[in-house]
Structure formats: C-alpha cells, structure tokens
Amino acid sequence: MIHTSRKGSFTFFSVPLFLFGALLPGCKAPSLLITPVSGRKDLVETEILRDGVFPRDKIALIEVSGMLRNSESGFILNPRDNPVSVLLEHLDKAACDHSVKAVILRINSPGGTVVASELMHDEIIYFRKKTDKPIVAVMMDMATSGGYYVACACDEIVAQPSTVTGSIGVLMLMFDASGTMNKIGLRSEAITSGRYKDAGSPFRPLLPDERELFRTIVMDMYDRFISVVVAGRPKLSEEEVRKLADGRVYTANQALQAGLIDRIASLRETTCSLKEQIGSRGVRLVAYQRPYDYRPNYYANAPMQPPTTNVNLLNINMPGSLLPKAPEFLYLWAPEYSDLR
Numbered sequence: 001m002i003h004t005s006r007k008g009s010f011t012f013f014s015v016p017l018f019l020f021g022a023l024l025p026g027c028k029a030p031s032l033l034i035t036p037v038s039g040r041k042d043l044v045e046t047e048i049l050r051d052g053v054f055p056r057d058k059i060a061l062i063e064v065s066g067m068l069r070n071s072e073s074g075f076i077l078n079p080r081d082n083p084v085s086v087l088l089e090h091l092d093k094a095a096c097d098h099s100v101k102a103v104i105l106r107i108n109s110p111g112g113t114v115v116a117s118e119l120m121h122d123e124i125i126y127f128r129k130k131t132d133k134p135i136v137a138v139m140m141d142m143a144t145s146g147g148y149y150v151a152c153a154c155d156e157i158v159a160q161p162s163t164v165t166g167s168i169g170v171l172m173l174m175f176d177a178s179g180t181m182n183k184i185g186l187r188s189e190a191i192t193s194g195r196y197k198d199a200g201s202p203f204r205p206l207l208p209d210e211r212e213l214f215r216t217i218v219m220d221m222y223d224r225f226i227s228v229v230v231a232g233r234p235k236l237s238e239e240e241v242r243k244l245a246d247g248r249v250y251t252a253n254q255a256l257q258a259g260l261i262d263r264i265a266s267l268r269e270t271t272c273s274l275k276e277q278i279g280s281r282g283v284r285l286v287a288y289q290r291p292y293d294y295r296p297n298y299y300a301n302a303p304m305q306p307p308t309t310n311v312n313l314l315n316i317n318m319p320g321s322l323l324p325k326a327p328e329f330l331y332l333w334a335p336e337y338s339d340l341r
Helices: 017-023 083-096 114-131 146-151 178-184 208-232 238-244 252-258 267-277 335-340
Strands: 003-007 010-014 044-051 057-065 100-109 111-113 135-144 156-159 164-166 171-173 249-251 283-289 328-332
Touching: 044 267, 057 083, 057 267, 083 100, 083 114, 083 283, 100 146, 100 267, 100 283, 111 114, 111 146, 114 135, 114 146, 114 208, 114 328, 135 146, 135 267, 146 164, 146 208, 146 328, 156 252, 164 252, 171 208, 208 238, 208 328, 249 252, 267 283
Parallel strands: 057 100, 057 283, 100 135, 135 156, 135 164
Antiparallel strands: 003 010, 044 283, 111 328, 164 249, 171 328
C-alpha cells in the first residue's frame, strides 16, 4: 500500500520496500530514495543550447504541436493541456523576461479547429506588437492548414527541407449514419423550433438547402483564412493566394517557390541567424516546461505525431465512438476524411 501525506506544497510518498524486493530477483531489497516534490506546476526555464562565453541574451523556443483545439485532451493518466492556454502561458513568460530577445515557434501540426487557430494567431500578433521581439516560425514534419495559419502571424516562416505545409482551406466534418441506423432498425426524431435547428444531424441525410447554408459559412471562414495569409505574406496578392489555396499541400521547395515561406533552414541555422539579427555575441536557447520534465537539447521532447482518425463503420456504439458531438469547422489537413464522402 502507498501512503501519502501533504506538508505545505510538498507531497511525500511512503512505499514499503518489501514490495519492490518481491518483484525483483535476488535476496537484497533495492534501496529507495524518497524526495519531496513541489506541487506547483508553474513553467520553469531550461537551457538547451549555449552559444558563446557567459551569454546573457536568450532566445525562447516555444512549441505548437498536435491537434489545435481550445480545450484539454488526452486521457486521465496522460492529459494534455489546452494548446491555446499553453501557448499564451509561454508567450507571457517570454514577454516578461527582458533577457529574451527573440522567439522561435516550432510548429508540427496538421491544424485544428477554426477558433483555436485564430486564437493562437491573434496571441502571436499581440505578442509582436507588445514586445517588438522578433518571432520566427520553424516548421517541422508538417505545418498544414491551421498550423500554417498560426505561422502566418510570425515575422518569418522557415521550413525544414522535408516539411509539408499548405492545405489552405476549411473543412466541415459531418457524418450520415442514417443508412446504418435503418439496417439495424433505429430511427431518430427531433422536435425543433425552426427548420434549420437540426441541420447537420448525423441521423438523417443533409438537405440541399442545408448544404448551401453550411457552404456559405465555410466560404466565409475560407475568406478569413485568405486574408490572414495575405497579411502574413505581403509579397503575395490576394489573387495569387487564392490560386494557391485550393486545399493542396506543398513541399518545402514548392512552398518557397510559391512564396508561402521565406526560406529553408535547420533549427540550428535559424538560431544562428536570429543571433545575428538581434546583434548578440552569444545567446542561450531556452525552453519552458512543467517541473521535472527533462530536456537535454532542442530535439528532446519532440512534438507529438499528428493525430490520425480511424473510423470503424461496424462499431454499433455510434454516439460515443463514431460520431462527433456536433459538426466541426476545421482548418485541418485530413485526407483520410475523403473516404467518407
């Protein structure tokens, strides 16, 4: 049995050693060091690269990774903070530290919801106006759709040689499970206050006028995306952006030729160029993390793999595992959804 007791903001663990001895071979029970652990979860700074002798200037490395949502995700034993909240927390810490002269925003994301992408974009714009500190987006495996939307808020966009980016557009995801329900003898009825109140319901086919209604919403959000790219890529006209914004993805070389990014460079090269830009003889590359996370270098704790979606049409537990709670508007590169049309 594990006993715990709290004293102030510290938690102490008392574990019977014979339990460990019973699980391991040999006669000797292993020694165990019990250390008090702070319960605070404030971000702490970690130095992950040093360039120069006794450098005082810092460059903050901030990550934007995975599915972008304005909500928490994950499981009970492996929760993931709200990505929008985490980004703001990191930006605030970098803004308050006068030693931080620039920021690298490392992006590895297929995108996410429209609102989450907009919020993160707007917070970066606010950070730039408030601090005048340059912020450079560095794309990793992918920075598509909402990931590219966020990158457009930065002063400069840099990609790795094998980065995939683009996918400028809007996706509204809906399911029609009425055929499956008919086969298993289920029917859903909705009493509504207006003809469009249950538009987009997964329990009946979408009517033509409802499809047009949602199409106008999607196109309005698409126009918003176009305006963000035009503002972030001043060398491109709106007409040029619209030609590029048909939903396709681009390699780093294609994106560079099209003007969607500024250059192709590694993270180390980007750090060196930022050092020259801020006129510093030596810099420290720092990152912010929760206590007791270990980051020995800037490739440690790499952004998580973009999520994939598996839809099993034989799963009868439709409300919980097959269908979303409501239709979603997404800035997301999700080619697997094309098989559901």
